[in-house]
Amino acid sequence: MKTMDKRILLRALESEIERTTGCTDPGAVCLAVRAAAIELGVDPEKIVVTVSPNIYKNGINVGVPGTGMRGLHIAAGLGAVIKSTSSGLALLDAVDPADVERAVQLVNNGRVTITHAETTSALYIKAEVFSGAHYAHAVIRDDYTSIVEVGLDGKKVSSPRGMPVKTKHESLKGYTLEELFTSIDTMTVEELTFLRDAAEVNRKAAEAGLESGPCPLGKALYSGLAGAGVRHMAAARAQALTAAACEARMSGMQVPIIAIAGSGNHGIASFLGILAVAETLASPEEKLLKALAISSTVTVAIKEHSTKLSAFCGCAVAASTGVAAGTVYLLGGSYEEITHAMQSVIGTLAGMVCDGAKESCAFKLSSSVALAIQFGHLSLEDAYIKEGMGIVSQSIEKTFENLGRLNNPGMVTADKLMLQMISGH
Template sequence: MKKTDEKYGAYVQILKEELVPAMGCTEPIALAYAAAKAREVLGAMPDKVMIDASGSIIKNVKSVIVPNTNHLKGIPAAAVAGIIAGKAEKELEVIASVSEAEIAAMKKFLEEVPVQVRHIDNGITFEIIVTEYNGEDYAKVRIANYHTNIVLIEKNGEVLLEKEVQGESEEGLTDRSLLDMESIWDFVNTVDIEDVREVIGRQIAYNTAIAEEGLRGNYGANIGSVLLDMEGDNLRTRAKAKAAAGSDARMNGCELPVIINSGSGNQGMTCSLPVIEYAEDMEAGEEKLYRALTLSNLVAIHQKTGIGRLSAYCGAVCAGAAAGAGIAYLCGGTYEDITHTVVNALAIVSGIVCDGAKASCAAKIAAAVDAGILGFNMYKRGQQFYAGDGIVTKGADATIRNVGRLGKEGMRETNEEIIEIMVGEDC
């Protein structure tokens, strides 16, 4: 692929748009971002807060610990963290710097100021509306479709910013429909490493650091440590354990940032850490690692494009299949090896449900990475799943389209049932 090709520039830009730093689970951080922006617009500390959120936001914020809050969790805590300590200009690192005094102020605010949460359904999976009041004044901020996409800012009846929301399209982002497996493969083998060095290098550094912290510390159910204890210190187990340990830490209050993929830190860690572990073990060298990670990241984004940012379909499945593709590349895999790895992995674990962000995400990640590795090893040994085997059809892109249909449309009602189970009619 030539640098002058439309897809070359698009793929570089997609990586820049998707592989960004975030501290904490991205849905509560998006909520903190909206709340920080509303406080900035209001120009005062609110004496009342109203949060309207779509069901998928409620699901993904309910059970996860918000970093830099002394282990507070839930929607009010995420919003109040943004109100008290948020720096809106830092977007998904909005609460990266918080003082002890601010943590104490969050607790006091939650005790003294009414924070109401309402479940809304405007036909948009990803929607947050934060309205903050101070006496007769109010400020409102609305985010739709992706984590930093502010589409409305309003103060005291005056609209300061408004963007049209066209269903669930991601306005302002590079066209993801340009992604396909053959073009991704071409890009990976021809890209100038300098064009992806910054985003990939940062992913390696950030995600490795939080994985190591997850193995050192005591976070959640410690899935990473359990895997190493149970299965021993071998390459395949380390690949799973590193990804799981990063999630252990991130879901349970670790204050280190991660580099996300498709709006998710868990997905960013899943499609990168196993590949990094294999590359180090194989002494693959920097260039081959960067190309393998470019592959795994773009394959993960390609899969998630059809599903959407939030769904009842666990995004770790996509990222685990993508990690398998990256590992196949490191092992000298051909285009056929890569595509069959992805299809095999999807056939194994598609259907794992997303029931919000919480400690058990780490275990799902381990299962997804295992499927990616198994998918590659199956094909190396002449084994594969064929068109007609369930949702598998002829060709990786066609199978990915089936998964997108399953995740976005087929599991829509499943998502509502999960939300109902988790939170009931009252938020």
């Protein structure tokens, strides 16, 4: 086993963990239009946005913070007029009511067009804005905040004005999971404190949803916590918190969420799942921080195989697998038992499809996290899906590769059919 420089993994985690407001798909559309509008230099009169089918699927029916509306049209309209000083996917942090009114006028007057088209990247957004004889464009590809191209009147410019440029990190594919976990073990509390801060941001979103949000699932699950036994308390608590935070986010509540690998729901699952287990076990702070790092690392590693947007539910398959790993670590299990728990999650949930972003994601997300925690406990009792059974391979790295193949080419046709179903509502 080779030694990994822990700074490589820390840079990857710091790059992949970021603050967002609202669902990242309409947020990224807003960001692309904003980048193009800044380049245009005046308020756009017309907006045309072309997105990949996956972006369309995830953005068509999800709430947009501060608007009381859903979908990509209002998100694009906001991008044309918003004056928020927040950057990246936190652009919708403090939407001004006057901006909402102007964005609604653009939409209602037929000035915003959204289309989807087959693209080489599952994550693709091209925003074009027009005013008089001038037009500007911006392109986001492969990553939600990766603005790879901007231009004015057909001429490309080197970098978007007034927009942060995201730095890329080294791929984790060149390392085994054991090497990654060994690297985490060498990290200090100070180096990992940002993960605790991230978890607390997501906890506050859950609390806001439970207190005043349209979160029937989260509230129902939370009210049933009384009477849960010690062993099942962590799973029950995690299920309630993740459901509430997800419902709050998907309904368009204006609450910040810390995302992992571009997904706020992944961040909700990973951070709140581990937080619930650690608090139930009264785990020391250092143990909690390293469990959060393990969960986040697994999530990022799986997404590198399946890409940021997948045909299967990433919360169930990527984030929940990370929660299972972190749970076993908190329980004092071995690396072998950690891999057993992860294999069980993937072997059970790999076929769960993604049918777009909306409040019902809370059912999938919360159930998967609770199941992952249960599988964490079961792995210590030698109950797990054995190697060579179905998608579960001889090594966890090979199972991750299988997930990538399952997503593409395996589920490409299913994903297209899902988009037709969603568009037909």
